[in-house]
Amino acid sequence: MNKIFKSLNDFVNGVQDEKENVHLKHKNKKHHEKVLTERIEDIVESGENKGFNKFYNVIAILLACVIIACMIYTVSFLPSFGDPTNPANNEVVQAYIENGIRDTGAVNFVAGMILNYRAFDTLGESTVLFIAATTVIILLFKHKTKEEEKAEQLEEAKYEDKHDLILRHGALIVVPATLVFGVYVLFNGHLSPGGGFSGGTIMGAALILYNSAFGDNSTKTFFNYGIHKVIKISALSFYALSQLYSFITGANLIESIIPNGIAGNLISSGLILPLNICVGFEVACTMFGFYSLFDREEI
């Protein structure tokens, strides 16, 4: 018995010695030789940990308080809320509202602004979404072998019948209504509140609900990775090409062949409706892509 204890003791001591050696080696480095992470580790692993944390918390709260106090002090000098004579309500606003319908044909001034006057900015937004979706795919997409896929499908089939009955029947009613509402918001972007981003989000929500109610396999019959890719890339490239067209015509003072139509009609206001549809599909695909990537690492 004693022997065992002794050997155990030796073993523990040995481990400790080794640890100490590593630690000594680590400690013997001069301050300037250490990289930042090593220095942080020094602080974290040594006894100062708690003290440092307290210090950090106090400093953080103080910093936050100072910043908030500065900003609140600034708020007290801002012009009054809701005052029509605010400096923000200047000739830019007047120009957007007075010339908006003549220039763009859109009854919704915000849609006319973001998809005609500043459509380049919206192209940037769509690109940001596209890049975010791409990076999430890079980070989370799992390339599965055929056997893994089969095993997963079997697993899925096991639970498919046991999906919540209430959810399924509810989804049967809610999903078509949501999709139709999404399409309505998308197509009326230049007539009423809404447009590509909000309509696309509603459509994406409908897809997510369908997916969570009916499972992967039935979603894959109409929406898989290939379709996702095609829709997203074609929507973004159509947007970019149509913007290229309006840049070329605008820069050379050529009259655009796309008519503005009669303001207030569904098919009117030139390129705004197609651009809204492009943005909407892009957003719907991205939303559904985020959901399914976070859920099961594939689309």
Add this chain to the structure above:
Amino acid sequence: MVSRLFTNYYETVSIIIFGIGFVTLLLNRNIIKKIIGFNFMDTAIYLFLASKGYITGRIAPILLEKLGDTNLAGYQAGTAVPNVQNYINPVPSGLVLTGIVVSVSFTAFFLALAVRLYREYKTLDMHEIISIMNREENKE
């Protein structure tokens, strides 16, 4: 000064929300909570922008006249102009839209990074991740 803060109460509240988000970002060690703090800060900025665009008693910048109104043809032909006095400022609305899209994008990106970190280190605590990283480095 305090009375000004009550006049501009939307802005004041948005600054307070910004502060809550900022403190959450600084004090929490959990990565998910840091992301939530970031989103708080975004929301505060939307509130601030939207309140800057608001004008008391006016409606959203969508034309009042419906289809078939006689004025509408005049607006489009350029012979008449809509009354600016009816509508709020449309510029902040467009800016908020941009902000929302960017915030959605980076939230998804951060969360994907958090998923990868969790898979690698089995924890979401920043300090633990750093110490595990250092231990691995020292082994090499």
